[in-house]
Amino acid sequence: MKMQLAMVAGALIVTAQVHASLSSFDTGAGLYGDGVGTIDPNWTASLAAGSPNAPGPITGSTYLVPNGTTYNANGGTYALVPGAWAANTLSSSWISYYSPPTLPDENGETIQYQLQFNAASAGLIGIQWWSDNSSTLLVNGIPVGLLNNNTFTTGTSVSGVSLNQGLNTIDVDVFNAPQGQPDWGNPEGVRVEFSGDVSAVPEASTMLAGALMLLPFGMSAVRIMRRKVLA
Numbered sequence: 001m002k003m004q005l006a007m008v009a010g011a012l013i014v015t016a017q018v019h020a021s022l023s024s025f026d027t028g029a030g031l032y033g034d035g036v037g038t039i040d041p042n043w044t045a046s047l048a049a050g051s052p053n054a055p056g057p058i059t060g061s062t063y064l065v066p067n068g069t070t071y072n073a074n075g076g077t078y079a080l081v082p083g084a085w086a087a088n089t090l091s092s093s094w095i096s097y098y099s100p101p102t103l104p105d106e107n108g109e110t111i112q113y114q115l116q117f118n119a120a121s122a123g124l125i126g127i128q129w130w131s132d133n134s135s136t137l138l139v140n141g142i143p144v145g146l147l148n149n150n151t152f153t154t155g156t157s158v159s160g161v162s163l164n165q166g167l168n169t170i171d172v173d174v175f176n177a178p179q180g181q182p183d184w185g186n187p188e189g190v191r192v193e194f195s196g197d198v199s200a201v202p203e204a205s206t207m208l209a210g211a212l213m214l215l216p217f218g219m220s221a222v223r224i225m226r227r228k229v230l231a
Helices: 002-016 204-213 219-227
Strands: 039-047 061-065 069-073 076-081 094-096 110-119 123-132 135-139 142-147 156-163 166-175 189-195 199-202
Touching: 039 094, 110 189, 123 135, 123 142, 123 166, 135 156, 142 156, 166 189
Parallel strands: none
Antiparallel strands: 039 061, 039 110, 061 094, 069 076, 094 189, 110 166, 110 199, 123 156, 123 189, 135 142, 135 166
16 A cells, blocks of 8 residues: 555656646547547536536536547438538547537537646647637636637637636637527537647646556556656
8 A cells, every 4th residue: 555655646746747738738639530439538518607408418528529420410411520520630629528419409508618727837829719609718717719600610719818827727618509400410519729838737636537547557657657748
């Protein structure tokens, strides 16, 4: 037990020293090519305050919407990614609160997608995002951008967004508009990319969870983590 506790402490120290480029928190970062049901470990999803209920269960997790995803509408099957939505890339991918995000949906709910991280220093960043349907982008509770269109192959971007040193919260509140067709699939999702040279570390609860996962693997896992530290 003493050895295991020491390993947890060592793992926490190593994890806390991981300073990653902010782009490592893009939606679906590092998951390109993974399949339906893959969880994005950085982003969470919840029902926005005052929103009607969503048609699918909200677990708090967010799920990759991989290239090749389809949906049913008007008696046929249609391409979602790429197709109605822009194709995923090595940089970022679409995510949704439900997997796959192709349920019939006339509820008109708003899902809040959230990322929390600790910035090593204050700084300015750029954010590009896509959503289905309209969305509001908030940084530390302050609205900084709106996306209000039905062209899901074209995102929008904001620049000069201020981050605090320490904890920061990024929210994208996505409204899924009813389409008057209760039997058709009505996909809902978001995709986000960051730019800028601010480095970040995972929020504290994420670091603890990662440390606990190292217990079965011993010090070899700690050595592996050291090799994977990002500048």
